[in-house]
Amino acid sequence: MQPYGSVEGARVEALAQMEVNVEKDVAEKVGTPEGTDGSERVAAIEMADAPLKAMSMRRDIIAMLALAGSGHPGGSLSATDIVAELYFGGILTHDHDRPTDPARDRFILSKGHAAPVLYAALAEDGYFPLSELSTLRKLHSRLQGHPDSKVLPGVEVSTGSLGQGLSIAAGLALGLMSSGGDREKGMVPTVFALLGDGEIEEGQVWEAVMFSAHQHLGNLVAIIDNNDLQIDGRCSELLGLTGIAERFRAFNWHVLEVDGHDSVALNGVLSQAKAYTKGPVAVIARTVKGKGVSFMEDQVEWHGKAPSADQAAVAFGELGGMPGWYSECIEGGRA
């Protein structure tokens, strides 16, 4: 008997509906195939791939956390659409077959506790088999509780201690710029760093913010996952952390604001950010913690708690089904 048969049916339905919506989106944005040249069409379809991947990634995240029994769903789900857009929306230049290609763009997950979202993107892209997601947080796994660059291809640097990723990204951006010898876009890889909003309470972030603006790091993009929640409460209440865009502007950063769950808008803003060469760009992405799972959305207690198997089943119902690798795992009795 298929315990999640009905969920699987719902998944197929949801995916079908999503594909219809994506086609509609593409048609609205770039017109019909006849009305545009081929390249725009290809770009638009590539862009449209991201929401589908984001859906798969959310299922992966819930599944791997349910199997691990611990981890951070809230901040992984708030960042899912952003990370999906980077990897599957044509933003990051990268190739899973050549994870150390010098010409690749770099992505640094400064909020390392959101490791599941990075692992989901890397697995969905083909850096390692999807089935390996079942090893998250287990002994001898390459999928450590926080990303470990020594063991997992695609992880640029180990993170987990908050506040460090932007400094690392800045040093890397500077090094790439001086190695490339040319500040023109296209010649120098872009470095993207994803920070939590709570994370920017770390003083070091503002050391890096000052430094990056002063160095005119035109190949650096900081994305702030602005879900307004940290472990002890709302960022806006705990430390009065509001007006993040203004704060970055005051430090001479170019700032773009976006709905962090709107694929089309995200793609536009991230493309703009990558194309901007005069200095560092901050993308303030307004997000909802736990996005996509009704009982987790905007709930602080889901910062660092794994769903039970039953809760995961409910989540899969809302996310269009369980991942294939997860059902194989359950059937294999490995849960």
Add this chain to the structure above:
Amino acid sequence: MTMDDTSKATRAAYGETLVELADEGVDVVAVDADLAGSTTTKKLGAAYPMRLVDVGIAEQNMIDVAAGLSLSGKIAFTGSFAVFGTGRAYDQIRNTVCYSKLDVKIAPTHAGISVGPDGGSHQMLEDISLMRGLPNMRVLVPSDYHAAKAAIRLAVATPGPVYVRMGRASVPRIYGADYRMEWERAIVLREGVDVTIAACGIEVAQALMAADALAERGIDAEVIDVPSIKPLPAADILASIRKTGCVVTAEEHSVIGGLGAAVAELTAEHLPVFLERVGMRDSFGTSGSLPELLTCFELDAPAIVRAVTRVRARCHRTL
């Protein structure tokens, strides 16, 4: 190899050696935190403006910017004073440099009590202990200018994190320009059979002076310089102690977690012998001139002589 009067600070080797390496085509960069003049990394910037990055008074950012630069393929050195360049940025060194095993060389200057008049806030006496405890980190403590040059070159030749401890004060010359430092090797500067004095950094010169004083009393001390604190030259140290039967360590650092502690751990496990540790005895420093401070905190040659007397007395009591 004996001391002569040519005094030079270990830090003086820093910028100079980086310039030499850049001249030789090595892709070195330095990141400093508003102390490029004091650490001498400014010399690299003067010769190669793009190779020195001054991040301002921001040591945490300094370490991680260096980490980022290493990720772009460069060998990145960090500066600042030892107290800030290790203690203030310990988490960055631990969680980014060491955990990711990056090609970052933590090489601050102004370590130890020899900073002098700046006082206890600036006299870093726990850095060896902090750095030694970190997985993937190697630790070098050069004893003179030429040793510092050799230490920087050894750090460059060794992939991954390395800590090089340098000081502000001028120290007597011990080595020639041809000196090459090696991992896990101690250098026998003076052979003897009655006691081993294992020293590092500025205490090597004090140990040699102590050996002269001991010789006048008929005690034949062996003096070994231990620049490679981690990995420790276990074979060399044990070989010396097998010959002498007792050991005194001397360092410009806390006796907790430094060379003395490392030798104590080694001998306790492999060759239990009587041991005396000359070093800071779990206290902060204070303002003063270097000679005054060496005497005040019992780090000078007479203090080493007294330690030798104590350790030999204990040996004889048990015979």
